[in-house]
Amino acid sequence: MQRIKKLPRAFYERPDVTLIARELIGKVLVTRIGGEYTSGRIVETEAYAGQIDRASHAFGGRRTDRTEVMYGRGGTAYVYLCYGIHHLFNVVTHEADTPHAVLIRGIEPLEGMEVMLRRTGKVFGDKSLGRGPGNVSVALGIRTTLTGASLLGNDIYIAEDAFVFAPEDIVASPRIGVDYAGEDALLPYRFSVRGHAHVSKAPRAARTSDS
C-alpha cells in the first residue's frame, strides 16, 4: 500500500459543498468489506446542497428514515438504493442538521483489482469498472447496510496521497438524472476529470459544450 492519509473530520464539515465535491476529485476512496481491501481514485462527483436544492433528497428540510443520515455530521456515509438495484454512495458534508452531500459517480480502480473484477464480473481493462455511481458501489462492495457509517472509521474512508489532477482538467457541468429539479437541474454541480475514461458519459440533455 502506498502512503496515504485519511481525510480529517474538518474536511467534511466545511460549509461549501461544491468546493468539497471539487476537492474530492483525485482523492482515494477505500473500503474494507469482509476483510477485502479495495480502493479507487475519485474522478467524478456531484454536490447536493440540502434544503435549498430541488435535486436533493433533503430539499425543503424533508426528513425520513432514509434521509436521516444526511442530517448527521459531515464525514458520514449516505448509501441508498436507486431503481431498486443500484446502491449509490454519498458523502455527507457540513455540520449536523445541514443535510449536504456529495455523490461519488466515478473512480479509477487502484488496489484490489482482482476483488473488484470478481465483484463486477468484468475483465481486466474494462473501463466501465468504476464508471457510474452504481458501478462504483459494486466494485468497492458498498451496500446500503453501510449507510450511516463514519468515514473516519476503517470500513470505508477517503484519503489523499501525493497525486493531484491539473486544476484546469477538473470541469464543472450539470448533474445527471435530475431533470425533475427544475432550474436546479441546470446548476454546475457535477465535477469530473476532463476526458478521463472512468467518467460517465452524460446524456445529451445534460451535456455541456465538451465533446
Next chain:
DNA sequence: ATACCGATTAACT
C-alpha cells in the same frame, strides 16, 4: 394497504 417513482445501467433499434 396501495400506487407511483427514482441522484441508473445495459442492451436494444
Next chain:
DNA sequence: GTTAATCGGTATA
C-alpha cells in the same frame, strides 16, 4: 435515441 429491469422509499388513504 429508446426501453426494460427491478424494488425500496415515499406519499396517500
